[in-house]
Amino acid sequence: MKIMVSACLAGENCKYNGGNNRNEKVLELFAGNEVLTVCPEVMGGLPTPRIPAEIRDGEVVNKAGISVDREFRLGAEKCLEIALREQPDLVILQSRSPSCGVKQRYDGSFSGTLVEGAGVTAQLLIQNGFRVVDVEDL
Numbered sequence: 001m002k003i004m005v006s007a008c009l010a011g012e013n014c015k016y017n018g019g020n021n022r023n024e025k026v027l028e029l030f031a032g033n034e035v036l037t038v039c040p041e042v043m044g045g046l047p048t049p050r051i052p053a054e055i056r057d058g059e060v061v062n063k064a065g066i067s068v069d070r071e072f073r074l075g076a077e078k079c080l081e082i083a084l085r086e087q088p089d090l091v092i093l094q095s096r097s098p099s100c101g102v103k104q105r106y107d108g109s110f111s112g113t114l115v116e117g118a119g120v121t122a123q124l125l126i127q128n129g130f131r132v133v134d135v136e137d138l
């Protein structure tokens with residue numbers, strides 16, 4: 001099986017704070033499957049570490065009030081390009097991220113409030129028919 005995963009789940013230090021979300025269940029998938037790792041925020045040109053961002057009224061804005069919408073959407077497009085080329089059977093993404101979140105994301109107030117809805121990349125992959133799951137549902 002070919003699987004696309006959020007790079008931070010595979011232990012890459014690409015998270016906004018310079019850390020990762022290493023997940024043992026994801027790492028187990030490397031045995032016997034072809035695994036592609038992607039970090040849409042880095043692929044969109046953002047540095048690591050970076051100021052955390054949330055989606056507010058449809059636009060991705062960081063905690064300093066600067067729009068990073070263009071970078072987030074560029075990263076999402078690049079992930080979609082890879083997915084269209086590689087045709088993964090499954091995409092596993094990190095929970096609650098403004099890029100990778102599948103079921104929930106923060107509401108843009110930077111107060112830790114969650115709302116229903118996907119991040120930018122997850123949404124684009126779902127819209128294009130890919131089978132996308134939240135890592136918490138593995």
Ligand code: SF4
Pocket residue numbers: 006007008009014015016038039040041042094097099100
């Ligand atoms: S954009 Fe996705 S892959 Fe990159 S650090 Fe955030 S959750 Fe992980």
